[in-house]
Amino acid sequence: MNIFKKGSHVLLKYKPTSFVFKKYKCSLSLWDQELSTDIKLKIENYWSEEVLHYESNDNKKQSFYVLPMFPYPSGNLHMGHVRVYSISDAIARFQNLNGKRIIHPIGWDAFGLPAENAAIEHNIPPHIWTETNIKMMKNQLFQLGFNFNWDKEISTCDPQYYKWTQYIFLKLFENGLAYRDKANVNWDPIDNTVLADEQVDDNGCSWRSGAKVEKKTLTQWYIKTTKYAKKLYDGLNNENLENWKDIINLQRHWIGECNGIVVNFSIKFGHKEKSLNIWSSDPYKFIHGEFLAISSSNILLQEFSSSEINNLFCYNPITNQKISIYVTDSVNYPEGRDTYIACPSIDPEDYKLSKLLNIPYVKEVGSIDINTENEKAIAKAQNTGCGGYFVSSKLKDWLISRQRYWGTPIPIIHCPQCGIVPVPYKDLPVLLPINDSNVFKTSTLSSIKSWLNCKCPKCSGNAQRESDTMDTFVDSSWYYYRFLDHDNDKTPFDKEKLIGNTPVHCYIGGKEHAVLHLYYARFMSYFLHSEGMTPMAEPFKKLLVQGLIMGQSYKVKSSGKYIPPENVEKVGEVFTEKGTGEPVLVQWEKMSKSKYNGENPQRLLSAYGCDTTRLLILADVPPPTSRRWSDATLPGVLNWQRRLWMTIRDFINHRTNIDTTGCNGVLNKEFKELESQLWSSRNYIIATATYHFKHTQQLSVAISRLQSLTKVLRNNVPPEVIAKSKEYELALASLIIMLSPITPHFCSELWAGLLSAPGRVSCDSPSISWNNNVLQQKWPIVDKNYPLSFQCKVDGADRCELKIAATELNGITSERALEIMLKEKTVVNRVKRGILKTKYELYPNCRAILYIYTNRDLQAKQKKEEKTSRSQA
Structure with missing residues (x-):
């Protein structure tokens, strides 16, 4: 183990050795003794070198990329970490026994609030706190015997990593996908930062601090993920996606049905020019629209006086004509929108609206070739670069601004003369001022003048850096590619090194990340693919969604602040905070350092050893199932x-x-x-x-x-x-x-x-x-003549099971499978009303299943899936 310096950060690195397996290593020969923890610890010490190494550099072997989501280095590991890495290590070792070349990397999602808040609490600079925690957590990962590719280790707070996050941001900016806009945002009063809508729970509380979120109007940075919404939605039909199951429904619900397009209008009034994002499910209205309705709560109205509001109009980029704006709350606005484009001369409902609002119209209600006009409007919007992409009305762009210090600096300079200026690529990375004495007098970059003040790259005049940092979801939206080319100092990664190794064969992580992180990672992969940087759009082939390890947490009822167990006392049947007597809510939640309900695995390692700990966390409960932590098993x-x-x-x-x-x-x-x-x-x-x-x-x-x-x-x-x-x-x-x-x-x-x-x-x-x-060794396989199960399910019910020798079953095609089963009476009697659809699943050397759907069942199945999707949403 060695310590390497990169930039101004220190990374603890494992230096691979030229380890060669001995052909034979003798037993400890303790068989005459009863198995005890002492013996287990001796065994683990004795075999640790072999366990932490397997050949992974044979390029003749087919690769298998198994990737667990990397952790926040916020302190000791908790049992949630032990679970996800026990799963990934078991799968990696299984694939190794099956002759695969294993890619099993690990790194650190090192920026963000957990590390910064903990550092402030302990009065330690965030980079020192983070580096210390990485060392501690890494040592625990070694103790647990996880065989990671430590030579591929990355950390998002390393300038050699976030340089490329900034590089990707500039690519987004060049393509018009990173932009700055004013919005009503969610403000966390405890963490003093903006939260995306997705980071606020159903009760209006912060996902991290638990505080009641407030509303503020701020100018923020966004990434236009909505431009890729239709591609991301349709991509969920990709037949190469394995085991996504209900995650597909979650993603679809999040994206929404992309049944409308967006066009960016501009409001010009005096010296002001503002952008107005208009969505409509009827694209023809962008050609024939006669007025815009806007809700009184629209944030743009804050820019104008009452008299100005009464005379507002904007420019339609499709027709290059003015269009009047009417402020009203009488419109049934599309979900998630507060603007509406109306065409009373064509749409009867808009005609009624114009009469209701007493708005003059030009023509009587008429008719057009809707399909032709829709296609024309979409084409014009796309050709002029003002929109025209399909998206749902409710989906919002990705708000990435965070008003905190410990994050990737946004590589933008604000110049009084030139406006918003991107930092030149040659000047990357824009480094955090980790050695500035003012760092801990504030949790933001805005007051560190020595860092903030700079020269404009265009005019060389006095300017200021952007003081917001990026949401950590940006850092983790592309890390799976960097692992494959971790030390590249020319580009984020070499496309050639992705070929054959991506998409990630098995991606493992908590279900709580199956919407946001997965959506952002998919968007980023699609964008990078559009730039020609990757060989494919979808980043992950198979998903293994892990259920939560639940620990008991304590939260002050009035403020939503989490407190440690030692600060809680029980009076009768009521829990209160010591010292204040405030009522405390007790609940089972995901283990987290910020919620003070994590368990240090060190107790189990000391009492039972790492193998028993791994076995304990994997036994009894399947990976997708949540469990309340206890020693019961x-x-x-x-x-x-x-x-x-x-x-x-x-x-x-x-x-x-x-x-x-x-x-x-x-x-x-x-x-x-x-x-x-x-x-x-x-x-x-x-x-x-x-x-x-x-x-x-x-x-x-x-x-x-x-x-x-x-x-x-x-x-x-x-x-x-x-x-x-x-x-x-x-x-x-x-x-x-x-x-x-x-x-x-x-x-x-x-x-x-x-x-x-x-x-x-x-x-x-x-x-x-x-x-x-x-x-x-090689993973065992069944003998060729062993009879394996060949099942047939008709309309979801088991109707037949045959036993067929492994060597024969492995060669059965879908056509032959149907032919075999249609000779069985129990199947034939159930398909008399006709076969609508079949699906054949062959698992070589394991089993085979033929699914037959009849006309009647397929409709019932579709209804059931729709109902399940709605309930999950």
Whole structure:
């Protein structure tokens, strides 16, 4: 481990070594002792070097990019971190055993309020606080045995990273996608910064501080994500997206149906010129529109006096003509909008509106070729650059301004003569003044005059830097590409290094990020693709959405401020804040340092070791399911590890002490029957565990299957079978290999114990390399003649299940699958009303499923999906 300096920041880096696996490393040989925490810790120390390394530089192998969302370095890890990285590490190790070249990077989402607030609270500069926390959290990640590509490590507060965030901002600015505008914004009175609408909960409180949000009018920076809305909406139909399920519905609801277009009008009054963003589901109105209605709450009206408001008009960029503006709240404005363009001469409803408002109109109600005029209006808007892109009425542009110090500086200069001037690319990065003595006299950049004052790049006159910093969502909107080219000092990344490695094969993170972060990351990827910087638009192939680890939090009822547990006392059945007596709300929420409800995994690491901690967090509950944190599952996990330990001990003893030249009392027929049972159990567990590791990522179910194989190996198996059976040995070896992605240290020792037993009888097995460590093995596959499940579901109900040998099932096409099932009476009887649609899913060496939908069921299915989508929205 080394410390490297980049710019003015320090990053703790892991320096890769030229590690080479030993062909054989002996066991600690503690089998005569009962398994204890002390033994587990000795095992973890002994095998740590092997566990933290696997070959990942073989470019001949197909890559597998597994990416967990990177953490805020706000202190010690909590169990939510342990869960997401246990999941990603298990999947990475599984894919490694399947012969893939693993890309499994980690970094730090290091800017933002959590780090800044904590630094202020402790009176430490944010960069020092952040670097200290990175070191602490990194050490814990090592203790947990997570095998990350530490040579790819990045930190968003490193100037060599945020230089390229600023570069991308300038690209957005050049394309008219980054702009400055005045708006009514959400103000967090505790964190003293602006929040996007998405960062305010249903109760009008800040997503981070919990404070009641206030409204302010400020000039802010926005990114025009709405211009890509239709592409992002349609992209959700991409057949390459795997396991997005309800996330697609969440994204669709967020974007909204893109059933209208936007055109930017301009208001000119005296020396003032303001932009007015108009949305309409009837594009023809941008050609034939006769007046604009605007709500009295529209922020632009604050710019004008009462007399000016009564004489407002604007310019239609499509027709280059003036159009009158009427202020009224009598209009049923589109959702999320406070402007409306009316065409009373064509639209009967607008005719009624003009009569209601006593607005004169030019013509009587008439008719036009709506489709032709719509297409003409869209084309004109796009050709003139004033809009014309499809978007929903409710979707807003991305507000990125934050009035805080600890963030990526926006690379803009404000000049009295030249106006808004972008910082030249050659002058990037615009560095934060981390060594300025005034940094901690304020939490903003606006009062640090030595940094704020500068020269205009155009006229060389006196100017000022933009004092707002970017929302941290900007930093995390493109980091998945930087990991693949982390030390590039010429561009954000080389497109060639993305080819074959993207989209990210498996992206893992909390469901709470499945709307905002995912939407912003998708937008950024689409934009970068439009610039020719990436080979594809969609950034992530498969999503694994992780449920929350919930901890108990305490919040002052009156202010919404979170307080630590030690500041709370219980009086009768009421919780109050110590010292003030203020009522306190007690609830289960996502673990977070800012909510003082996180648990330091160090307790579990010290008491049980890292493998038990990883097993504990993954067992019983599938990754997508939330759980309230407790130690309730510990006894089952500890007992299973003890049984595995005893199994290896017994295996060694029986192989050492029993005469393996005969059956010693076990009849030949019984021996063959037991071997057949072991063969069947081994293949069944391999098929189901593989299915859940590879396809569903239901790791808890896979673990349950491995527990059942342990039961088979321990329940009433005669010593003679343990001593002589090839099938017992293969089943035990397969069990250890399949458990190794979850508990790599423990399984390394179990494997070494297996190898230490004399008289192995399955040395000729082509699937196992007996001279290598368990982490160098191949993932087991079912025997070719093992019968796998081939199911048919008609209208969602199970109608038939066949058993077909693995080698045959793997070659069945969708056409052949339908042909086979239409020979089964239980299927034929259910499809008499006709087949409307089929879907065939083949999971090689695991199972196959044919879905058949009839006319009647498809309609019911669509209605159900629509209802589910509405309820989730």
